[in-house]
Amino acid sequence: MSDVRQELKKIIKNDSPGVIPGFGLLLGITLTMLTLIVLIPLASLVIETAQIGSLSDFISIVTDKYMMAGYGVSLFCSFIAAVVNTVAGVIIAWVLVRYDFKWKSFLNGIIELPFAIPTAVAGIALTSLYCDTGWIGSLFTKIGIDIAYTKTGIIIAMIFVGIPFVVRSVQPVIEKFDVEYEEAALSLGASPASTFFKVILPELFPSILAGFGLAFARGIGEYGSVVFIAGNIPLKTQIAPLLIMAQLQQYNYAKATAIALVLLVISFALMLAINGLQLYMQRFTAGSDNMSGISKKIEPFDDTGKRPAREHTLIAVASLFLFVMLIIPLLVVATYALRDGAAAYAEAIFDEYTLHALKITLIATVFAVVINTVFGVIAAVLLTKYTFPGRGIIATLIDLPFSISPVIAGLIFILTFGTIGWAGPFFERIGIKIVFAVPGIVLATVFVTFPFVFREIFPVLNAQGRHEEEAAALMGAGGFTIFRKITFPHMKWAFAYGIVLCAARAMGEFGAVSVISGHLRGKTNTLPLHVEILYNEFNTSEAFAVSSILVIMALIILIVRNVLEYRIKANEQMIEEERLAADKE
Amino acid sequence: MDNKDYVYLSHINKSFNDFKASCDVTFGAAKGALTALLGPSGSGKTTLLRMIGGLNHPDSGEIIIDGRVINALPASKRGIGFVFQNYALFRYMTVEQNIGFGLEVQKKSKEEIKKSVKELLSIVSLEGLEKRYPHQLSGGQRQRVAFARAIANNPDVLLLDEPFAAIDAKVRRELRSWLRDIVKQVGITSIFVTHDQEEAMEVADRIVIINEGKIEQVGTPEEIKEHPATDFVKDFIYLT
Numbered sequence A: 001m002s003d004v005r006q007e008l009k010k011i012i013k014n015d016s017p018g019v020i021p022g023f024g025l026l027l028g029i030t031l032t033m034l035t036l037i038v039l040i041p042l043a044s045l046v047i048e049t050a051q052i053g054s055l056s057d058f059i060s061i062v063t064d065k066y067m068m069a070g071y072g073v074s075l076f077c078s079f080i081a082a083v084v085n086t087v088a089g090v091i092i093a094w095v096l097v098r099y100d101f102k103w104k105s106f107l108n109g110i111i112e113l114p115f116a117i118p119t120a121v122a123g124i125a126l127t128s129l130y131c132d133t134g135w136i137g138s139l140f141t142k143i144g145i146d147i148a149y150t151k152t153g154i155i156i157a158m159i160f161v162g163i164p165f166v167v168r169s170v171q172p173v174i175e176k177f178d179v180e181y182e183e184a185a186l187s188l189g190a191s192p193a194s195t196f197f198k199v200i201l202p203e204l205f206p207s208i209l210a211g212f213g214l215a216f217a218r219g220i221g222e223y224g225s226v227v228f229i230a231g232n233i234p235l236k237t238q239i240a241p242l243l244i245m246a247q248l249q250q251y252n253y254a255k256a257t258a259i260a261l262v263l264l265v266i267s268f269a270l271m272l273a274i275n276g277l278q279l280y281m282q283r284f285t286a287g288s289d290n291m292s293g294i295s296k297k298i299e300p301f302d303d304t305g306k307r308p309a310r311e312h313t314l315i316a317v318a319s320l321f322l323f324v325m326l327i328i329p330l331l332v333v334a335t336y337a338l339r340d341g342a343a344a345y346a347e348a349i350f351d352e353y354t355l356h357a358l359k360i361t362l363i364a365t366v367f368a369v370v371i372n373t374v375f376g377v378i379a380a381v382l383l384t385k386y387t388f389p390g391r392g393i394i395a396t397l398i399d400l401p402f403s404i405s406p407v408i409a410g411l412i413f414i415l416t417f418g419t420i421g422w423a424g425p426f427f428e429r430i431g432i433k434i435v436f437a438v439p440g441i442v443l444a445t446v447f448v449t450f451p452f453v454f455r456e457i458f459p460v461l462n463a464q465g466r467h468e469e470e471a472a473a474l475m476g477a478g479g480f481t482i483f484r485k486i487t488f489p490h491m492k493w494a495f496a497y498g499i500v501l502c503a504a505r506a507m508g509e510f511g512a513v514s515v516i517s518g519h520l521r522g523k524t525n526t527l528p529l530h531v532e533i534l535y536n537e538f539n540t541s542e543a544f545a546v547s548s549i550l551v552i553m554a555l556i557i558l559i560v561r562n563v564l565e566y567r568i569k570a571n572e573q574m575i576e577e578e579r580l581a582a583d584k585e
Numbered sequence B: 001m002d003n004k005d006y007v008y009l010s011h012i013n014k015s016f017n018d019f020k021a022s023c024d025v026t027f028g029a030a031k032g033a034l035t036a037l038l039g040p041s042g043s044g045k046t047t048l049l050r051m052i053g054g055l056n057h058p059d060s061g062e063i064i065i066d067g068r069v070i071n072a073l074p075a076s077k078r079g080i081g082f083v084f085q086n087y088a089l090f091r092y093m094t095v096e097q098n099i100g101f102g103l104e105v106q107k108k109s110k111e112e113i114k115k116s117v118k119e120l121l122s123i124v125s126l127e128g129l130e131k132r133y134p135h136q137l138s139g140g141q142r143q144r145v146a147f148a149r150a151i152a153n154n155p156d157v158l159l160l161d162e163p164f165a166a167i168d169a170k171v172r173r174e175l176r177s178w179l180r181d182i183v184k185q186v187g188i189t190s191i192f193v194t195h196d197q198e199e200a201m202e203v204a205d206r207i208v209i210i211n212e213g214k215i216e217q218v219g220t221p222e223e224i225k226e227h228p229a230t231d232f233v234k235d236f237i238y239l240t
Helices: A002-013 A023-050 A055-062 A065-098 A104-110 A119-130 A135-142 A151-175 A179-187 A192-221 A224-230 A240-249 A253-285 A309-337 A342-350 A352-385 A391-403 A406-417 A424-429 A438-448 A452-464 A467-474 A479-508 A511-517 A527-536 A540-584 B045-053 B095-099 B101-105 B110-123 B139-151 B169-186 B197-203 B221-226 B231-239
Strands: B005-016 B019-030 B034-038 B060-065 B080-083 B157-161 B189-194 B206-211 B214-219
Touching (some): A023 A352, A023 A391, A055 A253, A065 A192, A065 A240, A065 A253, A104 A309, A104 A540, A119 A135, A119 A309, A119 A479, A119 A527, A119 A540, A151 A224, A151 A309, A192 A406, A240 A253, A309 A540, A342 A540, A352 A479, A352 A527, A391 A452, A406 A424, A406 A511, A452 A479, A467 A479, A527 A540, B019 B045, B019 B206, B034 B045, B034 B197, B045 B080, B045 B157, B045 B189, B095 B101, B189 B197, B214 B231, B221 B231
Parallel strands (some): B034 B189, B157 B189
Antiparallel strands (some): B005 B060
16 A cells, blocks of 8 residues: 555656546647647738738728727627626526426527528528518517617627527526525525525626637627628627628738737627626635535425516516527428428428538538547646646637637638638648638548537546556556546546537538638538528528538537437436435444 | 413425424423524524524424514514524624624624624624724634624524534634523524534534434433433433
């Protein structure tokens, strides 16, 4: 036994990253992939910016009145949308955790719909819904309010894409919330309402802030869902990503880059501010996290078993909100797709361009899933099972694609591999076409979905710790054996879930692919791009018919996700119960 | 019913799904005195305490305080102070805001609250710590803030759930006698839960021994020591 301890002491003294074998390999692969897929393309942005010339040129580009209006529209609408999502999200999360009602699992299951549905599909569905002949739009037009092609429409689209962020950010915190705080407040005479605002809300604030920040950042960079409903009226409803797109279509790469840079700086400043605030608030919770360890539920005061009016209202508000924001757009897709009859529907689906677009979408998806899964697993293991300086930086870099607008993601690949890109000529010489061709689409898709699998696996492995692997290593097990027998079983459900999310996002990717694809029908169109073309040509029911393919895939993904989540939770609960039982002995 | 019993539980039954937490429990706590609910883990003593406080509800039986049956009264209206096992201090509020919370609920004026908080802090010997946050306090200090917060509203009854469980052994002895002195000084009817028989013997005026949801014996520390009513009491007192 003392030999083992001496061994450990030696290792720790040597500042080695850890006992588990494989560090060098994992680090190498992680850094290589990170550099190739994320860092080098991002560097192109910097290179291109440097070529703009003087600072005054830069400033004059980014402050012309259309740009300023564009930032204004994006920031304003995104902010309002994030605020709405924050209020709605807290209510929804509260209702899902604290109350029981018949359709609760259903509501819980559809929260991720905005992640699973391609942004372009959401875009045309929302536009059709809120334009003056749409189901909801027509109601408002009667009283003189226009929604589509105004800032209101943009806000609604941004609310749609941001729904999951606050809900999923706050939900786990409410779940683990120690009921004793509420009981203490009650014993001191506070009403349920003032208990919520004075005691519970401060505890939820960090997670609310995180969700708000994500929703806000996402709204600023969002392209696909917003661009259709915005109408792109200059100075009124042009969002910043659209401005970038417009410059790209005119091959004004310098201008596009300049706007992109400003947008990135704004997003990063935002994330920094929010992260800083969160770090500050962590002080207050030092030494008293989840004190009793078990989450109890408060027993209702009224033993008659009736639900107080307050609960009814909240459940109704949450349900109505989700129904209007999520379910109705789905119904729009289904209805409009079949509007011209079943025959026309089949024709649209089996049209050669549709099938070709489907093929390209699937190719890009498979590549994205395979590459990002391999990376996600390797990087997650690297960052959780070893200690070395720079872990935090690597984690932040991995997350970069998540917070970058998809249009900017497309832009950086043009700046790298396009004819004006620094790597462009090289690939031209060896005859590989990247931009405006399928490889470009694949690369852009890989970039955009890069962090997805990692983000799912990392927290699971982090919570698990590394003791088991270290024990195995000390017994002489090799790296791969340790992974196969110890690490993987812990993460298998998160692994599956990450793959599912990555696939969903890859299939639906629109903004980045739109920039890099060239929109050549039958050659470089993905399914979402094909939808856009059909819609812009006023082939509305065909557009919705093709969309329905993506929606059906999205719904399958949601169902799979719910099954997996159920398994993950059941697994966690089993482990927790075993631990408690062992403690009691 | 004993006239001197300020708090009285009469034939209380409580089940959680299939688990019977309290089985026909009847006992009383005298006014101004310290009553201990003593028993092993899982015996149901905390459940009883929580039912007195209104945080759980009995399936049958009556909870009587000062002659009134209060079963239907919600926790926020019972005027009972509760000190939780892990203190449950509001993490994002200062000591002053924590202690003044109940007074604020009663819409007392700012000056009144400030004055009361100052007095309470001196009662628990924590003068000057108004602006500290809970994460800046030691375990013993947090416990005393929790205590001050619970008595700030001048409650008629004070309930304490394993008040010394989270404290290291050394500090525990001092805090025990401190609690006894304070309660006598303030004159409040207090009921506390503990699994430590030494603690109950030292601190309480009356001990209610509970096992598996049923009362084994009620009496003063001397009575229980000299005349244990059941085998369980004998084993519990002498073997633990």
